[in-house]
Amino acid sequence: NAGVMQNPRHLVRRRGQEARLRCSPMKGHSHVYWYRQLPEEGLKFMVYLQKENIIDESGMPKERFSAEFPKEGPSILRIQQVVRGDSAAYFCASSPRTGHRQETQYFGPGTRLLVL
Protein backbone atom coordinates (compact mmCIF):
# COMPACT_ATOMS: atom_id res chain seq x y z
CA ASN A 1 0.00 0.00 0.00
CA ALA A 2 1.96 2.93 -1.33
CA GLY A 3 1.94 6.11 0.68
CA VAL A 4 1.89 9.64 -0.64
CA MET A 5 4.35 9.95 -3.51
CA GLN A 6 6.16 13.11 -4.43
CA ASN A 7 8.58 13.78 -7.23
CA PRO A 8 11.11 14.91 -7.79
CA ARG A 9 12.67 14.55 -4.36
CA HIS A 10 15.22 17.24 -5.17
CA LEU A 11 14.92 20.02 -7.72
CA VAL A 12 17.47 22.66 -8.62
CA ARG A 13 16.40 25.70 -10.61
CA ARG A 14 18.02 28.96 -11.61
CA ARG A 15 16.29 32.23 -10.85
CA GLY A 16 13.55 32.93 -13.38
CA GLN A 17 12.92 29.30 -14.29
CA GLU A 18 9.77 27.33 -13.57
CA ALA A 19 9.44 24.59 -10.97
CA ARG A 20 6.83 21.83 -11.17
CA LEU A 21 6.27 19.63 -8.15
CA ARG A 22 4.10 16.54 -8.37
CA CYS A 23 2.11 14.69 -5.74
CA SER A 24 0.19 11.44 -5.98
CA PRO A 25 -2.07 10.91 -2.93
CA MET A 26 -2.51 7.64 -1.13
CA LYS A 27 -4.83 5.17 -2.80
CA GLY A 28 -8.41 6.03 -1.99
CA HIS A 29 -7.59 9.60 -0.94
CA SER A 30 -9.11 12.45 -2.87
CA HIS A 31 -8.04 15.41 -0.72
CA VAL A 32 -4.61 16.93 -1.26
CA TYR A 33 -2.84 19.62 0.74
CA TRP A 34 0.43 21.41 0.00
CA TYR A 35 2.67 22.80 2.73
CA ARG A 36 6.00 24.62 2.60
CA GLN A 37 8.77 24.42 5.17
CA LEU A 38 11.44 27.08 5.18
CA PRO A 39 14.73 26.32 6.97
CA GLU A 40 14.37 26.15 10.76
CA GLU A 41 10.62 26.75 10.58
CA GLY A 42 7.46 24.70 10.85
CA LEU A 43 5.30 23.69 7.94
CA LYS A 44 3.07 26.41 6.53
CA PHE A 45 -0.18 25.61 4.74
CA MET A 46 -0.40 26.67 1.11
CA VAL A 47 -3.42 25.13 -0.61
CA TYR A 48 -6.08 22.43 -0.24
CA LEU A 49 -7.54 20.73 -3.30
CA GLN A 50 -10.02 18.05 -4.20
CA LYS A 51 -10.27 16.54 -7.66
CA GLU A 52 -10.62 19.44 -10.13
CA ASN A 53 -11.37 21.93 -7.35
CA ILE A 54 -9.36 24.32 -5.22
CA ILE A 55 -11.03 24.39 -1.82
CA ASP A 56 -8.74 26.70 0.16
CA GLU A 57 -5.81 28.64 -1.26
CA SER A 58 -5.46 31.10 1.59
CA GLY A 59 -1.77 30.22 2.09
CA MET A 60 -0.70 30.57 -1.52
CA PRO A 61 1.36 33.60 -2.54
CA LYS A 62 -0.73 35.76 -4.82
CA GLU A 63 1.75 35.71 -7.69
CA ARG A 64 3.80 33.03 -9.45
CA PHE A 65 2.28 30.09 -7.52
CA SER A 66 -0.52 27.88 -8.78
CA ALA A 67 -1.85 24.42 -7.99
CA GLU A 68 -4.10 21.91 -9.66
CA PHE A 69 -5.46 18.43 -9.04
CA PRO A 70 -6.86 17.15 -12.33
CA LYS A 71 -9.38 14.37 -12.73
CA GLU A 72 -6.60 12.08 -13.90
CA GLY A 73 -3.02 12.22 -12.70
CA PRO A 74 -1.14 13.79 -9.82
CA SER A 75 -1.58 17.14 -8.17
CA ILE A 76 0.86 19.75 -9.46
CA LEU A 77 2.29 22.73 -7.60
CA ARG A 78 3.75 25.14 -10.10
CA ILE A 79 6.08 28.00 -9.30
CA GLN A 80 6.84 30.39 -12.13
CA GLN A 81 9.90 32.65 -12.32
CA VAL A 82 11.43 31.20 -9.17
CA VAL A 83 13.43 33.40 -6.79
CA ARG A 84 15.94 32.41 -4.12
CA GLY A 85 13.31 32.87 -1.41
CA ASP A 86 11.34 29.99 -2.92
CA SER A 87 14.06 27.57 -1.78
CA ALA A 88 12.32 25.31 0.72
CA ALA A 89 10.95 21.84 1.29
CA TYR A 90 7.48 21.40 -0.19
CA PHE A 91 5.32 18.70 1.34
CA CYS A 92 2.14 17.20 0.04
CA ALA A 93 -0.40 15.48 2.28
CA SER A 94 -3.56 13.57 1.53
CA SER A 95 -6.64 12.48 3.43
CA PRO A 96 -9.53 10.13 2.58
CA ARG A 97 -12.51 11.07 0.46
CA THR A 98 -14.91 11.38 3.36
CA GLY A 99 -13.67 14.90 3.94
CA HIS A 100 -14.38 14.69 7.63
CA ARG A 101 -12.87 17.59 9.37
CA GLN A 102 -10.91 15.56 11.86
CA GLU A 103 -9.27 13.27 9.36
CA THR A 104 -5.59 12.65 9.67
CA GLN A 105 -3.41 14.03 6.91
CA TYR A 106 -0.64 11.73 5.69
CA PHE A 107 2.47 13.32 4.30
CA GLY A 108 4.77 12.51 1.43
CA PRO A 109 8.58 12.67 1.62
CA GLY A 110 8.72 16.18 0.22
CA THR A 111 10.44 17.94 -2.65
CA ARG A 112 13.46 20.01 -1.75
CA LEU A 113 13.69 22.97 -4.09
CA LEU A 114 16.94 24.88 -4.38
CA VAL A 115 17.00 28.07 -6.40
CA LEU A 116 20.45 29.19 -7.48
Place this chain on the structure above:
Amino acid sequence: DQQVKQNSPSLSVQEGRISILNCDYTNSMFDYFLWYKKYPAEGPTFLISISSIKDKNEDGRFTVFLNKSAKHLSLHIVPSQPGDSAVYFCAASRNTGTASKLTFGTGTRLQVTL
Protein backbone atom coordinates in the same frame (compact mmCIF):
# COMPACT_ATOMS: atom_id res chain seq x y z
CA ASP B 1 1.36 35.56 14.04
CA GLN B 2 2.42 32.18 15.39
CA GLN B 3 -0.83 30.56 16.50
CA VAL B 4 0.83 27.29 17.54
CA LYS B 5 3.99 27.58 19.58
CA GLN B 6 6.60 25.08 20.63
CA ASN B 7 8.87 27.10 22.86
CA SER B 8 11.54 24.48 23.37
CA PRO B 9 13.57 24.05 20.18
CA SER B 10 15.37 21.04 21.61
CA LEU B 11 15.16 18.44 24.36
CA SER B 12 17.59 15.76 25.48
CA VAL B 13 16.37 12.73 27.45
CA GLN B 14 18.05 9.57 28.60
CA GLU B 15 16.88 6.26 27.17
CA GLY B 16 14.17 4.71 29.32
CA ARG B 17 13.08 8.02 30.84
CA ILE B 18 9.99 10.06 30.02
CA SER B 19 10.08 12.67 27.25
CA ILE B 20 7.62 15.54 27.60
CA LEU B 21 7.11 17.83 24.63
CA ASN B 22 4.98 20.93 25.06
CA CYS B 23 2.82 22.99 22.75
CA ASP B 24 0.75 26.14 23.29
CA TYR B 25 -1.85 27.67 21.03
CA THR B 26 -3.56 31.02 20.91
CA ASN B 27 -6.56 30.44 18.64
CA SER B 28 -9.53 29.27 20.73
CA MET B 29 -11.21 28.06 17.54
CA PHE B 30 -8.76 25.15 17.28
CA ASP B 31 -10.47 21.95 18.30
CA TYR B 32 -8.37 19.13 16.89
CA PHE B 33 -4.72 18.61 17.66
CA LEU B 34 -2.10 16.29 16.24
CA TRP B 35 1.52 15.35 16.82
CA TYR B 36 3.82 14.46 13.96
CA LYS B 37 7.35 13.09 14.07
CA LYS B 38 9.86 13.99 11.40
CA TYR B 39 13.22 12.51 10.51
CA PRO B 40 15.68 14.47 8.35
CA ALA B 41 14.91 14.35 4.61
CA GLU B 42 11.56 12.65 5.22
CA GLY B 43 7.98 13.83 5.49
CA PRO B 44 6.16 14.16 8.83
CA THR B 45 4.74 10.92 10.19
CA PHE B 46 1.46 11.02 12.13
CA LEU B 47 1.80 9.92 15.76
CA ILE B 48 -1.31 10.69 17.74
CA SER B 49 -4.20 13.12 17.84
CA ILE B 50 -6.78 14.46 20.28
CA SER B 51 -10.12 16.15 19.91
CA SER B 52 -11.00 19.09 22.14
CA ILE B 53 -13.80 17.08 23.75
CA LYS B 54 -11.15 14.94 25.42
CA ASP B 55 -8.29 15.74 27.76
CA LYS B 56 -6.20 12.65 27.19
CA ASN B 57 -5.50 10.14 24.46
CA GLU B 58 -3.12 7.22 24.74
CA ASP B 59 -1.53 4.97 22.13
CA GLY B 60 1.17 2.62 23.34
CA ARG B 61 4.15 4.62 24.57
CA PHE B 62 2.58 7.91 23.43
CA THR B 63 0.07 9.95 25.42
CA VAL B 64 -1.25 13.37 24.54
CA PHE B 65 -2.76 15.63 27.19
CA LEU B 66 -4.93 18.64 26.40
CA ASN B 67 -5.63 21.52 28.79
CA LYS B 68 -8.16 23.69 26.98
CA SER B 69 -8.36 26.39 29.63
CA ALA B 70 -4.60 26.91 29.41
CA LYS B 71 -4.55 26.34 25.63
CA HIS B 72 -1.77 23.86 26.18
CA LEU B 73 -1.05 20.33 25.08
CA SER B 74 1.78 17.97 25.73
CA LEU B 75 3.10 14.72 24.31
CA HIS B 76 4.53 12.15 26.72
CA ILE B 77 6.74 9.34 25.47
CA VAL B 78 7.39 6.57 27.98
CA PRO B 79 9.84 4.91 27.91
CA SER B 80 11.94 6.94 25.51
CA GLN B 81 13.97 4.99 22.96
CA PRO B 82 16.90 6.05 20.75
CA GLY B 83 14.68 5.62 17.68
CA ASP B 84 12.45 8.38 19.05
CA SER B 85 15.17 10.92 18.25
CA ALA B 86 13.55 13.22 15.70
CA VAL B 87 11.82 16.57 15.37
CA TYR B 88 8.29 16.61 16.78
CA PHE B 89 5.67 18.98 15.43
CA CYS B 90 2.46 19.94 17.11
CA ALA B 91 -0.39 20.84 14.72
CA ALA B 92 -3.93 22.14 15.11
CA SER B 93 -7.04 22.54 13.01
CA ARG B 94 -10.27 24.42 13.57
CA ASN B 95 -13.89 23.68 12.89
CA THR B 96 -14.76 24.82 9.38
CA GLY B 97 -17.39 22.14 8.79
CA THR B 98 -15.18 20.19 6.43
CA ALA B 99 -11.62 18.94 6.11
CA SER B 100 -9.27 21.80 6.80
CA LYS B 101 -5.69 22.92 6.90
CA LEU B 102 -3.27 22.24 9.71
CA THR B 103 -1.40 24.99 11.55
CA PHE B 104 2.00 23.77 12.73
CA GLY B 105 4.37 24.75 15.49
CA THR B 106 8.05 25.24 14.76
CA GLY B 107 9.04 21.85 16.16
CA THR B 108 11.06 20.44 19.05
CA ARG B 109 14.14 18.35 18.32
CA LEU B 110 14.23 15.37 20.69
CA GLN B 111 17.50 13.59 21.31
CA VAL B 112 17.31 10.34 23.24
CA THR B 113 20.71 9.42 24.62
CA LEU B 114 22.00 6.03 25.70
